[in-house]
Amino acid sequence: MTASPSTSSGDKARDVEKGTSEAHLLNTTISSLSWSSISVTTTKSSPSEILHNSTGIVRAGEILAIMGPSGSGKTTLLNILARRPLPSSLSFPSTTPEICLNGSPIPLSEFESISRFVEQDDALIGSLTVRETLSFASKLASRQNGRERLARIESLLDSFGLQDQADTLVGTAIRKGISGGQKRRLGVASQLITAPKVLFLDEPTSGLDAVGSWEVVRYLKGVARRNNLIVIASIHQPSTTTFNLFDKLLLLSHGKTHYFGPVGEVTSHYEGLGERWPVHVNPAEVLLELVNTDFADDKTEARRRLEERQQAWEGSDRARKLTADVASQPKGEVVERGTAADKKPSLPSTVVTLVHRSFVKSYRDVVAYGIRLAMYTGLAIMMGTVWLRLPATQESIIPLTNSIFYGSAFLSFMAVAYCPAYLEDYMQFIKEKRNGLYGATEMILSNFLIGTPYLFLISVVFSVISYWLSNFQPTAKAFFTWVLWLFLDLLAAEGLVVLITSIFPSFVISLALVAFANGLWMSVDGFMVPPTSLNVFWKYVFHYWDYQKYVFENMMINEFSERVYACATTESGCQCMWQTDLADQCLIRGQGVLDQYGYKPGYMGKDIGIMMGIIVGYRVAAWIVLKLKK
Template sequence: METSATTDTDYERGYRKEDARSVDVEELAEAEAHLRNTTIQNFTWRNVSVAVRDRVSKETKLILENVEGQASAGELVALMGPSGSGKTTLLNVLARRPTNAENVEGSVLINGSKVSSQNFRDVTAYVEQEDSIIGSLTVRETLHFASRLSSSGSLPAKERIVRINGLLKAFGLTSQSETLIGTPIRKGISGGQKRRVGVASQLITSPKIMFLDEPTSGLDSRASFEVVNYLRGVAKRNKLLVIASIHQPSTSSFNLFDQVLLLSAGKSHYFGPVSGITDHYEREMGIDMPLHSNPAEFLLDLVNIDFDLEQDSATQRLTELQGKWSSSSRCKNLSSVISQIEQRGQGRDLGIEHHEKRPSMPSRTLALLHRAFIKSYRDVIAYGIRLAMYMGLAIMMGTVWLRLDAHDSNIVAFTNAIFFGGAFMSFMAIAYSPSFLEDHATFRKERHNGMYGPLEFMISNFLIGVPYLFLIALIFSAIAYWLINLQPAVENFFVCILWLFLDLLAAEGLVVLVASIIPSFVVTLAIVAFCNGLWMSVMGFMVYPDDLNVFYKYVFHYWDYQKYVFEGLMVNEFADRIYDCAKTGPGEGDCHCQWQSDLAGQCQVDGRQGVLETYSFNPDNFGRNVGIMLAIVVGYRIAALIVLVIKRN
């Protein structure tokens, strides 16, 4: 029986003709040449079960139970089911992605054989539902850097350009190739175009198996069909195996898939060709498929019991449907096919061919540094807004503490300005967290796809920030230092720049560490703000270092980077400066000095003796304190690197 659900729509046929006219076959062949010569023939999974611990009852709960399936090279397989059915969890298990499961069981084989994690990453790619793409890059640049960071990076530039041009043309992105992806401030390409860019950026990395999480989610029917149709063409031409989780696809998009796995409540309800759905449900299940309807919608409605008023009867009905599938001839045949593939694959080497050499670690680091540089000057959130913030702070400080005289009555004002400037420059470094979290999300995606590791990411992230932070320290000092009338000597001005530069490096390192541990903007904001409040409290300004509580002094004070910045700036101001005292009469000694020193008889205060000794600051500790600051800066980065190495999700 043939229904409209299993035939091409007029729209689909028309689109295929349009697609054939717009894509040059020879150019596509060159662009996709890296996908050929694959040794991947079959991909199977058997008895996949995933258990999690229920947060309320604390009992173990199965969210996937004995799920199995198999796919061959060149096929598109859809994992379909209602929300909460376990399709995304299954996709993550098949792709060897991290899950929050307490226990994962079952076998996932390529050509009937087990493969190492490294070999698996070499032949697979994963496109997330909310794909992390750097918004300040253009479409072409996104594909360009994906190519440089993958095995394609070792190829000549001309060949990489051919691939990029072919993918841009095939995905209908040629006219948008120089358009930005889009940031919260600058509008870029549409959501559907962004989804196509995400898929194309993974295709250029030479995968043999591609996993996609909800590739059509949020797209209209035209855009959905566009993405799936191109994937189908690439898969057929190059024996690429595509497995995608989908949710309520249109009829035209659904008919492009070769096989579908229907899940509900973590159990299989059907696995087989899309064209065989009607026959299976009518002959073996006794369920008539309605004419002129979307089969995907019908299946989802059939196995979705979330909105049934009688949950007990609905659950019983679902159990009966699953039981009928388990006893069906199609299910038994599936198990037999998987067993045969496993038997043929026992003891065999998978023999994955590496036709393209992976770029070296320095090459990947340079590519990341290049990409970060482009982002840094295009994305105003990264450093532009921060630079404006620090310039505003400098102008505000310079006009509040405007041209202070070298008088002992202004010593407290000088001290307050030094504290405020150093502490709030550190505090405002939290503005870097949105930019880093975007980079971190991109890193997680690209790391899972085997492009590069934490070391390359951390080195490039640190190096790109150094010149910008130095520029911020220079501009801030150039404005505030002379307006406030701090120690009027050129060498002292540059020492001030040094301490503020180290202050920003350490503060940004703290942001990177916290965001690496918990990649959430709100959490990062709260923790970094708390830490900066703690550093301000124990740095030696609020309470003199000698009077500080023993616990805070020995637990926090000595590794508080703000302490060393405050001490360095205080020494820079007071070590070699003399301040006049207020005159109380006409005589030479008729004066009152608020700060005592040996120069009191001359109506002056020696900043070194009168101020620095009060704070127990030693001017001879300059080199030691700079070394400690450098150790703190490096220490934060190493700690963040260790976190990224340990965390796999």
């Protein structure tokens, strides 16, 4: 450790105490959040209890720590208190519990408008600056005028000690940004931009050192206290100084409450049970040892003692008083509701914000599009120089066909390179969807809008280099038709990535499945086995909705339907590899090549329609998948 929290961060601490212009954060409407007798079991044939009879109350201005060993039920309880949907593998044994504000339950939409959840995994966008992160969070969450937005951003930068880092990038894998603790503070600040009254935090200090953890909780506590906010955080093993910052503690073990009440009174509770409380030892460590049976030598004895302590809690005056407090809550109304929800941005405005955010990300983060643009440019140079200046002779017909297949198929195959960037956007989407910022429609629309110009740029750059180097049909019309088909090809390939990665949001799985799907589309697109001889199963089950079929077919028609190629002239005369009506002129009509595939010109409009149907189909399917995601 480089410095003690109590000395090194004195200035910052004073800032916190001093406070800044935080008028928008002030909670004047919610006085308490309470819950009673929450139990959760698994839905297996022999259900086991995950949470048992949890009861609690947190008042305005208080910060509650939910602490317990791994697997004790902290995250489950936090998610329930935040009214997040329960996974299908878990259920409430009786009715769905009521989470009350001011002693009364309120509708979910209103609860969502006045509460926010800060995820364990920050899911911040590394290529944005600290200020931009707050600005985009604010634009996505609420409609404010520019002055008010700026005022809130500046006030949060002050409140969380981030003013000096305001214009620093958050940081990506290849560009160092702000520190881990600053990231956590930014994560909290970006949720506070909408002025929630209740804040849930899933392990806000995990992965941070003692000083970093202390700073996060210290800033949080300052903001909560000054503005009367209710803060509930799950926490693993805080240092003594961090532990003492919390007002209340809920200690869990195997889903059961062992203590609920002021942090300062936990020692006397255990001393009252006859436990010897060691001095000069981190209290959080002592507590976790008291409720953890995992590392005991004699597990049976440890479980028996744990059970005894838990029974002692249930029979304690504190527990009885807590139950009585919760039950006797005056049933108040939540008078003035969250201002943020009343002024949610419109769908077009959210889409514009998302496109703007992705645009900033795309030019700062090379992984998004830069690497792909470089990769496709390299591929174009490679292809153009391998298939170099092919003359219009019969020897070029097979190389040209191969180039058409390789170019279209390999380009769409390389769309797998988009998986990591999309996965990042997907994670961001899930976090923001859970916090009620926007939904699947905004995500799919903005993703399509930001990706389309880049794909068009890639199609043009690729074609300008490789088309003319290889000497495909040298007319402007044929060139632009080629660009069009390449563009449609990339749009479909990207749609496939979006769909598969949305279904399986895992880097390895989505990469493998996108590669497999493209491999399948390649093998049935008509090049490997011409459609005239492809067996009926593959033809009727896959070939007709294979987007690569339409690209290959139309690029072939583009090259061959209006072009003629010279046959070979040897001493024995003219030798044509394809016999067409031009054989007597020692030429091959390109249509002769197309005939072996069964391709005929004149259907481009229909094929573009089908291709657009496939592109839209992938996006609609991805939209449905995202809509169903919890």
